[in-house]
Amino acid sequence: xxxxxxxxxxxxxxxxxxxxxxxxxxxxxxxxxxxxxxxxxxxxxxxxxxxxxxxxxxxxxxxxxxxxxxxxxxxxxxxxxxxxxxxxxxxxxxxxxxxxxxxxxxxxxxxxxxxxxxxxxxxxxxxxxxxxxxxxxxxxxxxxxxxxxxxxxxxxxxxxxxxxxxxxxxxxxxxxxxxxxxxxxxxxxxxxxxxxxxxxxxxxxxxxxxxxxxxxxxxxxxxxxxxxxxxxxxxxxxxxxxxxxxxxxxxxxxxxxxxxxxxxx
Numbered sequence: 492x493x494x495x496x497x498x499x500x501x502x503x504x505x506x507x508x509x510x511x512x513x514x515x516x517x518x519x520x521x522x523x524x525x526x527x528x529x530x531x532x533x534x535x536x537x538x539x540x541x542x543x544x545x546x547x548x549x550x551x552x553x554x555x556x557x558x559x560x561x562x563x564x565x566x567x568x569x570x571x572x573x574x575x576x577x578x579x580x581x582x583x584x585x586x587x588x589x590x591x592x593x594x595x596x597x598x599x600x601x602x603x604x605x606x607x608x609x610x611x612x613x614x615x616x617x618x619x620x621x622x623x624x625x626x627x628x629x630x631x632x633x634x635x636x637x638x639x640x641x642x643x644x645x646x647x648x649x650x651x652x653x654x655x656x657x658x659x660x661x662x663x664x665x666x667x668x669x670x671x672x673x674x675x676x677x678x679x680x681x682x683x684x685x686x687x688x689x690x691x692x693x694x695x696x697x698x699x700x701x702x703x704x705x706x707x708x709x710x711x712x713x714x715x716x717x718x719x720x721x722x723x724x725x726x727x728x729x730x731x732x733x734x735x736x737x738x739x740x741x742x743x744x745x746x747x748x749x750x751x752x753x754x755x756x
Contacts, residue, residue, distance in 0.1 A: 511581035512630040520575040524566040531559040580625040617695035667692040
């Protein structure tokens, strides 16, 4: 068996093998650091948890999930003294080789697979409860056909989580861009640069510039100019202030540059 790297184009050739399913329900849940021999999926069904991952801690709220790739270590601790319910599944992904029907390769590199992010935006908690308990119940059933059903249920769970993750990523990007737009509207009188707006959105400058232009049809700095000119017009209509007095109010230190830009528009 050869280790393989995941590619989104390989989805139709991907198969899943569930090796372990457990649901923990107790006060002050504490799982000691352990090595994920297979990929480990941790889902918080009730309460909150701190996930300890090789020197760093990740806070998981109710209804969220985290994928720990095989070969990494993880531990779980309750964030507060409360009753916690969490599901832990260990699984392996395999890819079928189209050139050889009898060949399967294990997919071990999941970091850039684009099927999910490490932190997975989960479905509504009620749905997670039902699906996770169904997987657990069938996995530990004495009848082989029920155990087989657990494999199918788990594949469905992975699909729902992956789909929700992609939706969450799209929503997060939209919210980040809107956060930058709101920042412009509230801080138009300050120095605004592409780097500063990218920081507000928590994107790299290049990625932010590309996403902003793609989403709104104009550049981020063009939007800054639009907002500033609109504010300048409001100030002119509502006061007797001159252009040279309005310039610093809307973020322009050079009154002559502002005057030329204002008259051009």
